[in-house]
Amino acid sequence: MEALTKSVWQGLSEQDKQEWMQRIALQLPEGMQYEGLQTFERYGQRTQTGVFTQDEQRFVFVPGDQVTLGWEKWHHGMDKETTADLHETASSYGIEDVQSFLSGQMSPVREVNIGPMLVECETISLGWIEVTEEEAFAQEHDDFPKALAEFKESGLNEYELHLEFKLIQDQGEVRILWFNEGIELEDIVKEETAAGFSLLTEDEWEYIYGGGCRTLFPWGDSFDYTMRLRHLGIPKNQDQLDPSFVHSETDTGVDTGTDALTEPIESSRDGEHHHPYDLELPNFFGVQFAGDPYKYELTLGADGEVMPKGGDGGALICGGTGPLLSFLPSASVFFRDVNVDELDWEELMDGLYYRRVIRVTDMKMD
8 A cells, every 4th residue: 555655656657546546446335436637736735636426526535644733833933914913813812822822722743644545525514404395395394484485585695594494595596405403423424334435533634634734724834815715705915816826637537627716606515605715625635625614524533522623613703803813723724623512413513514535445455
């Protein structure tokens, strides 16, 4: 498996990479197939990797590596704008030691070995499932018929009855999402295991998001104030955005679709409208993240416990902390929500997403 570690993989010829991907394809769950090689580049990292599909969902091959994860101090240090913003915001909350505050929000520093794996590019909502209008009426919910009728005449884009159902306008059609009440973590693990998949660990998530970087963010220690961020609208210096900041190219016929920075609004798997927000674009492995502090991505800790990543339920953004601290949970590689244990399972499910992986080390690669 040495060829599937990052340092060796990057030096392989395209033919060798193709051969390895075809060997992996022989071990995949039913219905999954290899589509070809594709190159992704972002934040100064570049990866040519294999793309796989199953039921129109994309997976990418992520080579393994031995990396240091976690955060306790600056690698390069913040620039002046980030320093001023962080200290001003921290002081307004009575925080004097900024570095101690930040390190207290991050996972501990540790050395880990990450195995090669196939990773689902987008996430799946754990708490919400899409249903037809007929299926929704079959639930015999007292409030649904009236809510649906009023929503169709309201002109609203979205309506939600908390932890019950959501109604979403999508190009003249109404999409209906029903809360997935009663599902437990064990149910998801059992279902996905039976289908040949696993869930990410926290270590794997931090590696896939940061690529083994030692900086606070995947791109460095300073915040990028040119980013377009969900919930915050267009930044004042939007005109400074460089279209080459994110790059994806097809090597063997994999369709990359419309350019990510100019693509029209479309609907994503969870029923929400997708915009070209910077934190939601494919990274250097071709993996997309929510980029939304209101959302969590489910990962598992060392003992199999739930370890949500990529958000804080909106706690910081609701506190009016500005873009840096508001999006620290989503933009930082190593953030941990220290308050997540205060949520009960149903509250967590509301904004909880997960992605499927296949660990190549679990395959018989004879």
